[in-house]
Amino acid sequence: MDDGPVLWCKDLRKRFKERLAVDGVGFEVAPGETYGLLGPNGAGKTTTISMICGLLRRDGGEVTVAGASLDRDPGRVKAAIGYVPQDVALYPDLSGLENLRFWGRMYGLDGRGLNERVEATLEVVGLTERAGDKVADYSGGMARRLNIAAGLLHRPRLLVLDEPTAGVDPQSRNAILENVEALGGEGVAVLYTTHYMEEAERLCDRVGIIDQGRLVAEGTRRELVASVGERDRIELAATGDLAGLAAAAARLDGVDEAGVVAGGVHLVARDGRRLLPRLLEAAEGAGAEVTSVELVEPDLEAVFLHLTGKALRD
């Protein structure tokens, strides 16, 4: 099972009275992969991960983590997961060091192994110098980083992060994202929920778009963009024969539209990044000199808007 996905879930369902919070959600996360659940507030992200972590009873569906079924071996599943809640879940009257030691022990660590893991994890989140301070004295960003550290202590196979940057200042947010980026390289599977499109684009190898409890699309960013027919925009600033440049560009495979605008040429294309070398060759052949290129790729915000008819922040 080591070669298979770390997390596999299928047809997860949860109803709160009249409201169907999660409706048939299923996906998998491979070792070293960062999977993002992207959706607006109230879409069902937290409910989904709560069911995966065994914190919420499912109305239906299956969950397997590191080869263990949540129904048959919940203890093994929980031991394989590092859970980082949305809000800082630490004891403010204990120091950072005491918090980590407590949470490490709760995951079975002890003795020298515990001390080594605590030291290493404090180093990772950059809190070694403040380890002896009470968490109550930490800034919001520091507390968030320690919050993540507590989930990493026992080297989980799957790290579940529930909107870890909500309400965090830009500097701390960047530090958190760097920490998460580094995890993929260590082989940790990461399930990351967010309603920040930029975070999903930066961190996630694959993204599942969730809205009103349903997974409406899933794939890499490019796959998602392609699936909804969104195209790249290319603005070429150029001198010389602009009409010739536009005509040559229009003949290239992947270019859907090309027209002359003031000081250059405007193109609509698929996979603009791969098209750029050929475009520059075409410009040279057409007797035009390209002075600058601006490539605007459609983002997940556009995908989400296309799929749901509303913006992520709505």
Add this chain to the structure above:
Amino acid sequence: MLRTTLLVAAKDLRQRLRDRSALVIAFIAPFVLAAIIGLAFGGDSAFRATYAAADADRGPVAAGFTDGVLASPGLRDLLTVRKVDPGEARALVDRGEVDAAFLLPADLSASVQAGRPATVTVFEAGDNPIAGQVARSLAEAYAAELAATSLAVATALDTAGTAGQASAAAEARRLGERAAASPLPVRLVEGQVGGRSIEPANYFGPSMAIFFLFFTVSFGARSILAERQQGTLRRLLASAAPPGGVLAGKALAAFTLGTSSVLVMWLATAVVFGADWGDPVAVVALTVSSVVSAIGITALVVTLARTDEQAEGYSSLVVFTLALLGGNFIYLAQLPEALQQASLLTPNGWALRGFVDLVADGGGLATVARPVAVTLAIGLVTGGLALYRARRLVAA
């Protein structure tokens, strides 16, 4: 499960020991309040008074009062009586050297013998009104007994028709002796439970320990709500910690702190006030059962609340009600009969009875078997209900 229990208990205790307010409630407040209430009820010992008796009569009726009443077995340990000259009595009271003075007039015996009115004067010092009140009551009651007795004697003398001088003196002596032998008009009590005397430190030591015990252990149950609010409960449950282990850990921490609180109070009152709570084994048994009942009741109350703040309000209300009904602030025996019965509905009332029985009657485990059994049962029943209700807090 055991590992989770111990880890959670150790963590909770560490948090509590860093909380100064918790330490004050567990260890300092019970002692201070017991000392204050103990002093209010007479300080560190029994009621004591010093009286002056000026006997100008030198006759049998006056002797009946000074020797028969003031020096009677029921009062002689509580009263210090100085026999003084009649001219000196008032001055002693004014100088505060005695709490009250009795002036027994020169013709007291003769007047009583002749059936004439006689006046016994009582001087009271203003700074000890209780001692003055007691002195006045003693004199009034003795006078009332004399009146009742002299009526019977006078009737007998009239019937005989020969009231010679010698026989009259003998009758006067009889009058005084009979009046002095009558039941004491007042009973000087310090604190009484079931008619038994108990030192304030021996009553209010355990009493305040039990009262504050409820506050001390209530944190255990309330911390579940606090952990739910701050998200750490969710994290605990995500860590594969058995929910039962988490709850058991919190109960263990509350039990440890609660037991320590009562035992420290026991030690402190013994060292500072010389209190003796009785047989150590029985005291420990009563302490343990009281702690269990306090944990059970506060846990049940907390499960009725939705937030920590709400739980604190509910807990305070219940704890004060139990304390007032249970006799934590006033001697059980001084409560009206209905309230004395109502105190049996509270673990406080039962525990206090146990502690009082130990002090007043002596004995060991057998003496407190019933209070221990009842408080333990209260704790187990309410704790069981609390556990049942707490499932919603820790269930997936």
